[in-house]
Amino acid sequence: MPLPALPVVLVGGLHAEARRAAVRTLLAAVPGGLALHHDLSHAHRSLVTRVVSDAGGPLGSGQVPLPNDCACCALRDDLVPALVRLAEAGTCRLAVVELWDSVEPQAMAEVLAEHGAGRLRLTGVVTAVDPALVRASLASGEELAAVGLATGEDDARTVAETWARQVEYAPLLALGAPSRRVTEADRALLRQLHPTARWVDVRDPAFPPAAVRGSARPDGSGGVDVAALAARQHPGSALLPQLADEHGVRTMVWRQRRPFHPERLYAALPRLTALAPRSRGRFWLADRPDTLLGWDAAGGSLVVDNVGPWLAALARRDWDQLPPEWRFAASLDWDGEVGDRGQHLVFTGPGLKADKIRWLLGSCLLNDAEYAAGRSAWLRLGSAFDELLDPVS
Known part of the structure; x- marks a missing residue:
């Protein structure tokens, strides 16, 4: 036996x-x-x-x-x-x-x-x-x-x-x-x-x-259940913290349905990482409209990753290629216009200046004219994140 x-x-x-x-x-x-x-x-x-x-x-x-x-x-x-x-x-x-x-x-x-x-x-x-x-x-x-x-x-x-x-x-x-x-x-x-x-x-x-x-x-x-633990950390299906405020420690949740301007966001990264000791989530860049990007920052250091496609960028027959937890998270957050694309970032820290973070993040989004110009114009905005996302080996 x-x-x-x-x-x-x-x-x-x-x-x-x-x-x-x-x-x-x-x-x-x-x-x-x-x-x-x-x-x-x-x-x-x-x-x-x-x-x-x-x-x-x-x-x-x-x-x-x-x-x-x-x-x-x-x-x-x-x-x-x-x-x-x-x-x-x-x-x-x-x-x-x-x-x-x-x-x-x-x-x-x-x-x-x-x-x-x-x-x-x-x-x-x-x-x-x-x-x-x-x-x-x-x-x-x-x-x-x-x-x-x-x-x-x-x-x-x-x-x-x-x-x-x-x-x-x-x-x-x-x-x-x-x-x-x-x-x-x-x-x-x-x-x-x-x-x-x-x-x-x-x-x-x-x-x-x-x-x-x-x-x-x-x-x-x-x-x-190792697979479930991994899914809780993956940017596509992460179980991110919710809004909280206790004993001077705050967690703010920021969500938007408009992509970031790559150059404005890149320029703001040092200030954003300095404003909170911990931030994480997923984000959407205009010059990479089909790519889900992961955000992982702590102690002033930021890692951004190309995680894979947004589900909205795939034919429905191809959705089974992605983990079920990712598909479930996308279904809960689906928008009729942009699908699962969007910004979902969470910032945590003592004495968090939430209003300043919101203003700074908002200033990095495409403005009305840029958004209305559409996908073809977004692709010409520049590639400020290439060094972080596509490093030369």
Whole structure:
């Protein structure tokens, strides 16, 4: 008889002390549990160390090859085989994967879902948070390389964007003992970044079962629905925060059915990213009328992506090529004239100057004459975003 799939919980987060506390709590609560941690702190010297621990402490460690100078590749290529060996040994009741500081849980969750089917069952995804560090983490525009947390030479991410994605992906946030006094504004900011997350203190007896149980799949099979988590982050179907205002922290939602003038928006980007520590969503450029674009900004850094076509740009027979969550989101937001095209951006931060952001965004839209000129004229407006969206390889 084959062994049952090994339950696996991912625990990540840039707040290392909170993350380690969460891992210790899980190991203490589940006899026979083991933790795997890939230390990438010496990746710049082509060294990655895998450490295996139980509730009593480290049991052993080993070096992992570094393919193509890519630390995340080493983690990906070693993680599933290491977990499968634990599953086949039959003595491990729970595998806790403690992700290194700047590793984002989405990538690892998708690796486990793709390569661990049958032998591994991802039952929980947790991001550990020191609630006293929320505002500082989201405001930090420092590059990971500058603080020794880059996963490779080409890792240009910042602290803020990495931390924001770690928090917003995980269904469960484990709150560690705060490093200093926590204000209501800290809690409000965390709540507005991820309104649907469940919070559990790592010292609460409810934390281990919440982390191990995860969220059930629609078919009742248990475990984490990785596809659903991805859909919640994808610009085409993202479950974006709603309007909020509490303890001096605000979230504003801006929606319009007219495209941006590419050159005016490009010129406004530095001011827009400076006005809120976090903003995200999808947007529509006049010179790319059929392309859905993703907006992801944190700590003054902005990433824009060509996500794919608007559904309105496709023949209806081709809609099945896109994920069902994307089609569902478009159907809820359909307009008789432009279909699902439009602007849907959300800005969050303490002391947010919402009126100024609205005015600035509005000034970047096509004016009445530009809009009336139509698609052929829009395509001649210039290509200010080419450097961001079509980089030369």
